[in-house]
Amino acid sequence: xxxxxxxxxxxWSDLSGTATAALRSASVVLGSRRxxxxxxxxxxxxxxxxPSPLLPALPGLLxxxxxxxxxxxxxxxxxxxxxxxxxARLLNPSVVAQSGxxxxxxxxxxxxxxxxxxxxxxxSLAAARLGWALAEVEVVSLVNAPVSNLRRRLNPGRRILILxxxxxxxxxxxxxxxxAGFSESDISVLSDLGGPAESVTAWAGVAAEExxxxxxVAVECRGGPATPVVxxxxxxxxxxxxxxxxxxxxxxxxxxxxxxxxxLLWDVGAGAGSIAIEWxxxxxxxxxxxxxxxxxxxxxxxxxxxxxxxxxxxxxxxTAPAALTDLPSPDVVFIGGGITTDGLVExxxxxxxxxxxxxxxxxxxxxxxxxxxWHGKLGGELTRVAVQRSKPVGGFTGxxxxxxxxxxxxxxx
Numbered sequence: 491x492x493x494x495x496x497x498x499x500x501x502w503s504d505l506s507g508t509a510t511a512a513l514r515s516a517s518v519v520l521g522s523r524r525x526x527x528x529x530x531x532x533x534x535x536x537x538x539x540x541p542s543p544l545l546p547a548l549p550g551l552l553x554x555x556x557x558x559x560x561x562x563x564x565x566x567x568x569x570x571x572x573x574x575x576x577x578a579r580l581l582n583p584s585v586v587a588q589s590g591x592x593x594x595x596x597x598x599x600x601x602x603x604x605x606x607x608x609x610x611x612x613x614s615l616a617a618a619r620l621g622w623a624l625a626e627v628e629v630v631s632l633v634n635a636p637v638s639n640l641r642r643r644l645n646p647g648r649r650i651l652i653l654x655x656x657x658x659x660x661x662x663x664x665x666x667x668x669x670a671g672f673s674e675s676d677i678s679v680l681s682d683l684g685g686p687a688e689s690v691t692a693w694a695g696v697a698a699e700e701x702x703x704x705x706x707v708a709v710e711c712r713g714g715p716a717t718p719v720v721x722x723x724x725x726x727x728x729x730x731x732x733x734x735x736x737x738x739x740x741x742x743x744x745x746x747x748x749x750x751x752x753x754l755l756w757d758v759g760a761g762a763g764s765i766a767i768e769w770x771x772x773x774x775x776x777x778x779x780x781x782x783x784x785x786x787x788x789x790x791x792x793x794x795x796x797x798x799x800x801x802x803x804x805x806x807x808x809t810a811p812a813a814l815t816d817l818p819s820p821d822v823v824f825i826g827g828g829i830t831t832d833g834l835v836e837x838x839x840x841x842x843x844x845x846x847x848x849x850x851x852x853x854x855x856x857x858x859x860x861x862x863x864w865h866g867k868l869g870g871e872l873t874r875v876a877v878q879r880s881k882p883v884g885g886f887t888g889x890x891x892x893x894x895x896x897x898x899x900x901x902x903x
Contacts, residue, residue, distance in 0.1 A: 492552070492602060494562045494574045496609030499685025499704060501528035509607045513561050520551070521563030528563075535561065548580060556602065567611035571631045571653060574606050613651050615683040616706045619690050627651055635802070637662040642771055642799025644670050644711050652707040657698075663707045664693055674713030681705040721745065721768050728794050733761035733787060735826060735851070738877045739895045744768055746849050746873070746899050747822055751775045756820040758810045758838065759783075759827025763791030763803065766824075770800040777802070779817055783809040783828075811837035819843060825850035829857045835864055842902045852896045861898040870900030 493512040498504055505513075513519060516535040519526065526537045541547040552560075568574025581604060617624040630640050631653040640663065643650055652663055660679045667675055677693040681702035689702075717723075722741030728734055735743060743765060747755065749772040757766035760780035769778045780803060782788045788807040795803040806813050811834050823838040829850050838848055852858040865872050876894040880887050 492604035516561035525563040638796040650709045657701040672714030676710040678708040730762035753821040779804040873897045
């Protein structure tokens with residue numbers, strides 16, 4: 491039996507009777523050295539620190555203790571950015587009994603019962619200390635993510651709690667928040683929550699050398715620019731050499747693509763990366779791979795992704811269709827460039843599962859002819875978008891017509 495026990499900085503005295511009973515009855519307790527040191531001598535189990543790296547060793551470690559009662563210590567709520575969530579992905583629970591005990595044998599190859607005994611998370615404690623309604627707070631983990639992941643969450647009036655990777659994270663957060671134009675924001679550092687060394691300090695009063703590695707950064711955004719959450723960011727949000735899907739067409743294209751949580755997009759011929767970036771901005775779980783043949787443009791995509799808060803965008807530098815080989819299977823494909831390349835559409839369709847969506851844009855007569863031919867074969871919808879923007883004409887104002895864009899949208903049978 492495996493029991494995952496959440497523990498806070500307050501240690502043993504803060505645990506529930508159920509949690510202490512699980513630890514007393516265990517023959518092995520796994521956890522970080524800091525967590526293991528929180529246990530009193532009455533816990534007689536063998537104490538084993540996590541190996542490093544952990545993930546590759548975890549299946550074998552659990553198997554070696556398969557016949558023993560094992561307890562795993564986790565920080566706070568194990569299922570909130572904790573080891574409990576990692577174990578859930580590994581164990582792949584197939585049955586959840588009424589008792590709350592989960593049973594798994596799919597991933598490990600043997601039968602294992604496991605149970606989670608949660609403790610208040612550091613985020614719950616932070617919200618309580620600040621008097622913030624937790625349901626109205628956005629939570630961002632930077633434990634295993636770059637600080638640029640925070641950028642797209644910044645908007646006036648928003649309250650954000652940031653899980654830090656260590657003592658250096660608060661300074662990185664402040665630099666990013668101020669650099670994004672939110673220098674009037676209220677920023678606090680909450681350290682060692684629930685423990686005897688707990689502190690809640692405004693950033694201006696924090697001595698860098700005194701910041702604990704166990705900290706959360708609280709940001710109440712003030713004074714910065716509003717960033718739209720709908721598709722169609724202003725064109726000047728992006729660096730580009732001119733290969734950029736313009737704002738109005740981008741909004742229509744994203745609406746046609748229809749990003750849904752968890753889906754993976756291939757953005758083929760990505761240019762400045764705007765389609766992939768705004769796909770990922772649609773929902774935190776949306777993923778994308780930008781495929782771009784030009785190395786300079788690929789570097790620009792990386793810059794744009796970091797600036798707009800989606801540093802997790804995968805960038806593949808290479809020419810499609812060859813560059814598509816061995817990529818993870820997409821849910822949706824967008825072809826923004828290279829549609830006339832032999833075999834490109836065929837390769838994209840082959841990679842899509844049944845029910846997968848393909849959207850392609852064309853601006854030249856030759857590329858439009860390709861879309862028309864594929865529409866004849868596959869059906870779907872053809873849409874033509876023509877946009878006019880006003881511009882000065884001498885001392886007056888007139889209309890400037892942009893190149894019309896033809897959009898093909900099909901669903902693979």
